[in-house]
Amino acid sequence: MTLQGEELAAVFARLMRAASREPLDTQMLLAACAESGRRVYGARGAIVQYAPLCDNSVRTEGTGSALRTLATDAVAWKEGPGCEARSSGVALINVDITSRPARVRWPSWAPRAMALGFGRVTALPLASSSPSFGALVLLGPPGAVLDEEALALVRSLAEVAAHALALQRHACESRTLADQLQLALNSRVVIEQAKGMLAMRYGLTPDDAFDRLRRYARARRRKVVELAHEITVGRDDIQSL
Template sequence: MTTAPQHLASVFVELAGGGAPGPPGVPTLLARLTRHSRELLGVRATGVAFTPTSRDTPQVAGSDEGVRRLEQDSAAWDEGPGPACRRSGTALHSTALAGSVARQRWPRYAPRALALDCTHVAALPLRGHSGPVGALVLLATSGTPLTGDLMTLGQSLADFAAVTVVREHEVEAGRALAAQLEHALAHRVVIEQAKGALTARHALSPDAAFTVLRSYARSHQRLLTEVAREVVEGRLDPRRPAR
């Protein structure tokens, strides 16, 4: 199996997140990995599941919709070559889907893969900085043997993509945390402003002003920040009875 160096280089550039403005995002990177690995390795189909920790919901992609659904179900079942490869952190070499080993180990996965006109499967770990973060699944026909050279190139693609996907996942997690902190800070600011307004208006201490806000919100089953915002805007005085 040979691949033009220039084409191979362009694939690695795209897997690194290049070639498009702005961050590509994890789903886009996984889709690129399945598309390019299928093309470069010449297999029937490829699928990938990215699970950075056991607490995370797997993010799945496939070179076609049937394979994507299969790998999604495989992740949900925790059954199949992908989950097995991620757990072990080592490559799973070519296994006949119609054989007794596959049918015993993967009683739901193997028939579904056979129905997609695949006869053999292998899996390669996505190796992150601190351990496996997913697996790249190779589905082949009897006319495309999963040779050692093919597995070596596939592992190179998986390793390179894993670094990029983990980096992008960390960036996305950082953005989400920043948004949460900004939201929490905005809520805290409006509550402090409302405490200041009540302190000035009724000669209360800051602690007493907060108790008034909290008591009003609880007794009226409202969010504390909503009550605070109305106090700041002068539309509510929780010390006065409603008219």
């Protein structure tokens, strides 16, 4: 059974609200993705994997504590439909977990999923551009019949989820860049102040004052900005070099 249009719109709106939440909360967004996938597909459970491009970590979420544990373990095992869809960028549709090929393919993941009562899995990569940076995994009971209409809807959901995650990632990267630029500006101001104080104190040109500051810091294995700050607050007085 698929969701009605208004319900589907509400699901998509919930994802976008989670993506723009202040402060940014990636885990909340992942939880919204998992629950939305479960509802749209009519699945018994859902898991989300997300690998930020800025580091090598993989974040996970699931509908229920058992699936959250399975999601975390799957990353540690480096196996399962989520890992495969995320790394390959290829969707896995209606895979029979109970089959021998699936158990050979995922020797740790498949038995755990079966023990939780699941028998079928569909995994869709999450990608706003190539390569994919996540996966939405939908789990159903043994013998579950694939609903083509629900699959079409969940593909749309995967696109929206990927877009939401990309928006949040870009916002996070923009804030990080802004913080770095502000730090660089603050450091420059402190260094300029220290240069001016040294130039006046020792009758130096600004360039000579900076050269003296830099050599003094290097000789003591200090950062120039840290030494400059101490000079501006009167805790260090360069007299050598």
